[in-house]
Amino acid sequence: MAIFIGTRDGVYRTAxxxxxxxxxxxxSGDTPRVRTFPEVDGVFAATKTGLYRSMDEGQTWEDLGVPQEEVYSVVTSPDGERLYAGTHPAHLYVSTDSGETWDELEGFQDLPSRDEWHTPRHRNEAHVRSLGVHPDTPDRVIAGVEVGGVHISADQGQTWTERRDGVHDDVHHILVLGADEYVASCGDGLYRTRDAGQSWRRLDTELDHRYFREAFMFDGRLYAAAARSSPGTWSGEGGADAILVESTDSGETLETVSYPGGPAEIILAWTVVDGRVLAGTNDGKLISRDSDGMWTDAGQVPEGIRSLKGC
Structure with a gap:
């Protein structure tokens, strides 16, 4: 067993x-995503210094040479034939030869709202923060842009349709639950669609905390965490002032639960290890959910955790 931990200082591994x-x-510096895919071999690390892949459980890494250096997201097609990478500034690239060469998906730049994708805190630019594909719709690519909304392609990324109406445009992550069902974690709210983004429903209307970074589903239970405000407020006396919520009905009702490190630390990453959910916080704490539904301390890493993947 190996657990890969993406942090603000690169990738760590524990067993x-x-x-x-x-x-x-x-x-590698800041590492927003560490991912593996059943269709292809290796561990992928999307980092601000490039997209890396390891074929030997993290002992050595290869920079796959994505044209834009800052890579925020990565996904493969269900058949493993296409590898997609999302970058900062907000561009999308595809490789059909396992990362040897890359082509830009130029249709992504033609979306009507493209000129609106920017924010001062990201150098007046945006990035493709999240990418998803579902095996039942293998040619459909779902992209979440920070700041720019949700966009969908039905033809392997060649042309795109905006699906940003009804969802906040500060998109941090899109959890793909089914062919047409997604949960979007945004800077202002948690949203769900069951029609591939044609309409969205906000799930957090009963909560006081609105800054969501990433949701996760395992064994029929939805997990999400939220801070009261954005990261610039997390260094004060109360820290992130965060909550952890769980749901057994796809977000229809959200139950707040306690966890080690809360409320000062916010959970930013999730994975499953040996049938248990493992989560990581902005201060580098790992916590595990036991069989009784209680969250317990599972250790510490030297840097704030951005992403997790158990292999």
């Missing part, structure tokens, strides 16, 4: 939960 030994295996 145990609770964590006893943790080793930095990639000095």
């Amino acid at each position: 145990t939960v609770p964590v006893e030994d943790v080793e930095q295996v990639l000095d």
